[in-house]
Every structure is written in structure tokens, then in C-alpha cells.
Amino acid sequence: MAGTPDESAPARAEETVLSLNSPKLNGIRRLTALETVRARIAMAVDLGLLSPGERLPPTGAIARALDVGEITVRRALSSLCADGVLERRRGRNGGTLVAEQPTREAVDAAEVYRGQTSEVHRLIDERVVMECGIAHLATRGATAAALDELQGLVAAMDEAESWAEFHSCDERFHLALAGAAGLDSTVETYGTVLRKLYEYYLPYPLAPLRESNEEHRALVEAVRAGDAALAADIACRHVRTLHRTMFIGLAGGAAER
Helix, strand or coil: CCCCCCCCHHHHHHHHHHHHCCHHHHHHHHCCHHHHHHHHHHHHHHCCCCCCCCECCCHHHHHHHHCCCHHHHHHHHHHHHHHCCEEEECCCCCEEEECCCCCCCCCCCHHHHHCCHHHHHHHHHHHHHHHHHHHHHHHHHCCHHHHHHHHHHHHHHHHCCCHHHHHHHHHHHHHHHHHHCCCHHHHHHHHHHHHHHHCCCCCCCHHHHHHHHHHHHHHHHHHHHCCHHHHHHHHHHHHHCHHHHCHHHHCCCCCCC
16 A cells, blocks of 8 residues: 555665675675685585595694684584585594595585685785785895794795695795895785785695795795895796686686696
């Protein structure tokens, strides 16, 4: 009837607000910590970065690598087991493993990550510009102690037993390189970009990670030699490859092992 208040209007307004605040419109920052862990591990399985039967690292290592609490990781792993993505085994060779026939595309939140292509490309490009400058400056300002720290982190990545351990060392390496440039404000600014980009990183096979560590090693050698052009070139190649190796470059098919 004309002039009669529409009692469904408030409900429709509430639905509109919820829609505008949905994860798909606001990116991964609308996801809970639990959803981000579920999405990142499930995507790694979908892309073949984690293979059927592969054992996941200890809960604490995953928590540090993904910057969440251990309780969150435990809940995420349990739910992924319930979804058929992972499985639990008992005994000496037990633990949490990728299921032998894992359920694919089981986590809706993964679609939020897949929708962030332009944001990830932007962050990679920002990091390229900053890291090239940092590498150049480090050839002039790095102290012997800073170089020794960088070399030690390269060695730690050589010895890392899982993607989680490697990732933690990788973050420390790049922040230490920024510190070696000798500009304190650079560490904070660069660290912000680095951590935003790390929010999109997935578990990754160790073999290609160790290959990337050779670029870390070459970068330290260039900095130690004071070769600014070479250091900047290595840093540029090291970061630009993320356009190809992160999930945004792998979504067209399974990752190569």
C-alpha cells in the first residue's frame, strides 16, 4: 500500500552494509587470522607447493612464519583436516601432513587472496624500488658486523629444514640489509612494505627457496665488495621474480616441483 513503511528496508540496508564490508571487497585484511592461515595452506596445496603426504612444520614454526598465534595455527590445521586438505597421523612418523588425495578449493577465503593480484603486483614493484636503493646504499654503509650478520643469515637459510624456518630467516635478512644501509628511517618504511607483502606469501618447496638463497649470498658478496651497481642489479632480479613465483604467477597451473 502506498505510504506504508517498508518493514524490510532495515534488513536490506543491513545486508548492503554487510556486503560492502565483505572480504571480497576489502581484501585479506577483512579475514580473521584463522581464515588467513587456512587460505594460505589450502592454496599451497591447490597449487602443488605442498605435495600429498608432505609433513607440515611444527606449529610454532608455522605461527612465526605466518605471524599468527600458535592456537590459531592449531585451529586452522584441525579445520583443514576436517575439510580433507590435511590429515593427522600418529606414531614416530606421524604429525600433520597433506592428505594423500587432498580436497581441492576447499577454503572459500582463498578466493580473497586470488582477487588481490593488482595489490600484490603493486607491493612487489614498491619493494623493487626500495630494495635496489637499499642494496646500493649498503655497499657504502655496511659495517663488518652487519656483513657478518647477513652472512650468518644466509648460512641459516642453507640449513633451514622447512619453508617456515626459511621464511623467518628471509625476513630477518632483508630487514638487516635495510639496517646496513645506515638510514634508520629506511628500516621502518621498508619493513612496512615487506610485511604487507609477506601477508600474501604461501608455504613453498625448499628446493627453489635454497636457489633464491644463492641470490642472497651473491648480494652479500657484492655489498662486501662495494659494487653498488651489481648489488642493485641482484636485488632487482631477486624481488622482480616474485611476479612469477608468488601465487599470482602460479594460479594458471600447478607449481613446478
